[in-house]
Amino acid sequence: MNIEILGMGCAKCHKLEDMVKLAIQETGIKAEIGHVRDIKKIMEYGVMTTPALVIDGKVKVAGKLPSLADIKQMIGGK
Amino acid sequence: MAECCTTDNGNKKKINYYIPFLLIPFAILIYIFLEQGVDFFVYKILQLDKSAHLTEAIRFFLYDTPKVFILLTVIVFVVGIIRSYFSPEKTRKVLEGKPLFIGNVMASTLGIVTPFCSCSAIPLFIGFVESGIPLGVTFSFLIAAPMINEVALVLLFGLFGWKTALLYASTGLLIAITSGWVIGRLKLERFVEEWVYEIKAGDFQMEERKVTFNDRIQAGYTAVVDIVSKVWIYIVIGIAVGAAVHGYVPENFMASIMGKGAWWSVPLVVLIGLPLYSNAAGFIPILQALLEKGAALGTALAFMMSVIGLSLPEMIILKKVIKLPLIIIFASIVAAGIMIVGFLFNLIY
Numbered sequence: 417m418n419i420e421i422l423g424m425g426c427a428k429c430h431k432l433e434d435m436v437k438l439a440i441q442e443t444g445i446k447a448e449i450g451h452v453r454d455i456k457k458i459m460e461y462g463v464m465t466t467p468a469l470v471i472d473g474k475v476k477v478a479g480k481l482p483s484l485a486d487i488k489q490m491i492g493g494k
Numbered sequence: 495m496a497e498c499c500t501t502d503n504g505n506k507k508k509i510n511y512y513i514p515f516l517l518i519p520f521a522i523l524i525y526i527f528l529e530q531g532v533d534f535f536v537y538k539i540l541q542l543d544k545s546a547h548l549t550e551a552i553r554f555f556l557y558d559t560p561k562v563f564i565l566l567t568v569i570v571f572v573v574g575i576i577r578s579y580f581s582p583e584k585t586r587k588v589l590e591g592k593p594l595f596i597g598n599v600m601a602s603t604l605g606i607v608t609p610f611c612s613c614s615a616i617p618l619f620i621g622f623v624e625s626g627i628p629l630g631v632t633f634s635f636l637i638a639a640p641m642i643n644e645v646a647l648v649l650l651f652g653l654f655g656w657k658t659a660l661l662y663a664s665t666g667l668l669i670a671i672t673s674g675w676v677i678g679r680l681k682l683e684r685f686v687e688e689w690v691y692e693i694k695a696g697d698f699q700m701e702e703r704k705v706t707f708n709d710r711i712q713a714g715y716t717a718v719v720d721i722v723s724k725v726w727i728y729i730v731i732g733i734a735v736g737a738a739v740h741g742y743v744p745e746n747f748m749a750s751i752m753g754k755g756a757w758w759s760v761p762l763v764v765l766i767g768l769p770l771y772s773n774a775a776g777f778i779p780i781l782q783a784l785l786e787k788g789a790a791l792g793t794a795l796a797f798m799m800s801v802i803g804l805s806l807p808e809m810i811i812l813k814k815v816i817k818l819p820l821i822i823i824f825a826s827i828v829a830a831g832i833m834i835v836g837f838l839f840n841l842i843y
Contacts, residue, residue, distance in 0.1 A: 424616065424617075455616055455617065455620070455814070456689070456693055458617060459617060459620050459621070459624070459693045459694075460693075460694065462621075463617060463621075464582045464583060464586065464614065464617045464618045464620075464621035464622075465581075465582055465609075465610075465614045465617065465618070466614055466617060478583075479581070479582070479609070479614065
């Protein structure tokens with residue numbers, strides 16, 4: 417699984433990265449995490465608000481910080 | 495909008511949707527009886543001297559603080575629910591293909607209700623320009639969004655009354671509409687960084703999740719937690735300073751500095767306000783006290799708009815996507831608008 421966090425370095429973007437790492441750790445799911453900071457790349461996903469969470473190329477969340485439980489559900493670990 | 499990106503419940507516990515509705519009547523009751531309660535407490539229980547400066551300051555503080563907090567909580571909650579119906583993506587869709595003037599009006603109005611934070615200013619700017627929304631319309635949105643925010647309106651309503659709050663909102667809207675329209679007419683597209691137009695923004699492909707009314711209540715609740723936890727300290731300090739001014743600074747002290755006669759104070763406060771990006775929370779209570787001591791309403795309004803609406807940090811962020819001349823033009827047009835509002839109200843009142 418490929419997880420990307422889109423954000424140009426705002427506080428909530430870093431928080432999202434930490435939460436995703438935690439979610440992966442707790443569920444034991446194997447995934448690669450990338451943090452996309454380049455605005456041109458961020459725009460390619462069509463989002464206008466950050467932080468955004470992209471899983472396998474699909475935008476799952478944009479403009480808000482999801483809860484840990486939601487992230488776990490999105491990456492498929494219950 | 496200064497609040498950076500809303501949290502979606504974060505990891506906080508969800509609340510039952512009926513709790514806020516049970517609390518709102520209580521808040522209204524406290525609000526209604528607050529003044530009598532505070533008077534009773536200060537004069538009867540503490541038995542403070544009615545004519546002393548300190549008594550006045552204490553009474554002012556005890557009355558204004560809970561009043562502002564009740565208003566803030568209720569209004570931020572309601573605004574949080576309203577905002578859950580809007581998103582930058584939806585706003586963009588609505589604005590696509592709208593001609594200049596109508597587009598400016600709509601963008602300014604939507605700027606008030608669309609959730610937006612300055613850290614998203616760049617993706618939002620690119621997203622708007624990309625989909626063919628005129629530059630002037632985009633600017634109307636970017637001007638209205640920070641200037642007319644719920645914290646400022648709550649404080650104006652609570653401390654100055656509904657007339658001033660309405661005046662602020664409508665003149666702010668007017669400035670956003672006309673400034674955006676002027677920027678649109680000036681055809682300044684050449685001052686947008688070239689790479690912005692080269693970006694191929696992908697289609698937004700997020701799966702729509704069904705939003706229940708309970709989710710919206712949660713959004714309102716989250717907004718309250720987010721905003722109140724951020725601004726409460728500024729409000730308390732602001733009201734405390736305001737209370738001290740109220741009790742100790744002599745009547746008409748401000749008249750010579752910020753009064754009607756001092757015409758130069760309008761451009762001066764706009765200049766001072768530009769680099770100040772204080773949040774409305776701490777600033778408005780102090781301003782109220784100054785107004786009481788003889789500052790003119792137009793000057794005070796101009797000061798407020800300049801502090802809240804024109805922010806240096808936002809301009810620095812925007813510098814990544816637009817060139818310096820456009821930033822300067824943008825700041826000057828908005829500053830000019832604010833000054834006109836200031837002069838106008840000093841003339842009328």
